[in-house]
Amino acid sequence: MTKALISIDYTIDFVADEGKLTAGAPAQAISQAIYDATQQAFDRGDYIVFAVDLHEADDAFHPESHLFPPHNIKGTRGRHLYGPLADFYAQHQEHARVCWLDKRHYSAFSGTDLDIRLRERRVDTVVLTGVLTDICVLHTAIDAYNLGYKIEIIASAVASLTEERHQFALRHAEQVLGADIR
Ligand code: ZN
Numbered sequence: 771m772t773k774a775l776i777s778i779d780y781t782i783d784f785v786a787d788e789g790k791l792t793a794g795a796p797a798q799a800i801s802q803a804i805y806d807a808t809q810q811a812f813d814r815g816d817y818i819v820f821a822v823d824l825h826e827a828d829d830a831f832h833p834e835s836h837l838f839p840p841h842n843i844k845g846t847r848g849r850h851l852y853g854p855l856a857d858f859y860a861q862h863q864e865h866a867r868v869c870w871l872d873k874r875h876y877s878a879f880s881g882t883d884l885d886i887r888l889r890e891r892r893v894d895t896v897v898l899t900g901v902l903t904d905i906c907v908l909h910t911a912i913d914a915y916n917l918g919y920k921i922e923i924i925a926s927a928v929a930s931l932t933e934e935r936h937q938f939a940l941r942h943a944e945q946v947l948g949a950d951i952r
Contacts, residue, residue: 773922774893775811776878777820778900778907780804780855783841783848784823785901790848791841796929796936797901801853803926804899808858812867817891820859821871821878821900821910822849832874876909885917895920898949899927904939911943921949 783789785797812818823842829835842849851859862868874881888896896914898907898921907928914921923943930936943949 771895771920772817772891772893773811773814773895773897774817774819774888774891775808775897775899776884776910777804777808777818777855778878778898778910779821779823779842779902780852780900781822781842781848782850782852783846785852789841790843791838793901793929793931796931796933798853800927800929801855803924805854805858807897807899807924807927808855811897812858812862812865816867816897817888817893818862818868819871819878819884819887820851820869821873821882821884821906822851823906824849824872824874876906877913878906878910879913879917880909888919893919895922897922897924899924901929902935903928903930904935905930908939908943911947911949915947921947922952923949924952 783791784793824844825842827843871882871884878884896919898911900907911921940951944951
């Protein structure tokens with residue numbers, strides 16, 4: 771089994787108090803767990819992918835422009851990773867098994883070369899961490915399911931705005947996508 775840990779959107783804008791589209795306290799509460807999960811996966815030899823929203827200012831054609839306030843705008847501090855995970859990335863970003871992937875949509879697979887990169891490395895299992903459990907994490911899980919990957923979600927390393935939304939997404943991933951919730 772070859773695994774890739776996909777680290778989704780754990781940025782200032784989604785996590786910090788001053789973030790433009792922040793999930794706030796529940797997201798901040800996983801900062802150590804997401805760091806630990808990432809470090810352990812790296813130490814095990816897994817491929818680590820930071821899949822991070824990239825938006826342009828005043829992009830009238832992007833569907834999210836009509837749904838959410840502007841966030842993760844190109845060149846802003848809002849796209850920087852939050853907490854200890856930022857230290858992990860700073861330390862390991864040049865490593866061959868660490869990759870930064872700009873994404874345009876919720877799913878890390880939508881419009882990116884993630885599937886190609888995983889297949890090149892014979893990855894068969896994606897391990898999902900990050901925010902929000904019921905948006906970008908769930909949409910990535912659905913695409914992974916459709917592409918034939920096995921899915922693990924580290925429950926302590928994902929978060930959403932509310933416990934209800936978080937639990938719905940974990941239950942859906944487990945019962946409908948066959949995800950292994952750790
Ligand atoms: Zn977005």
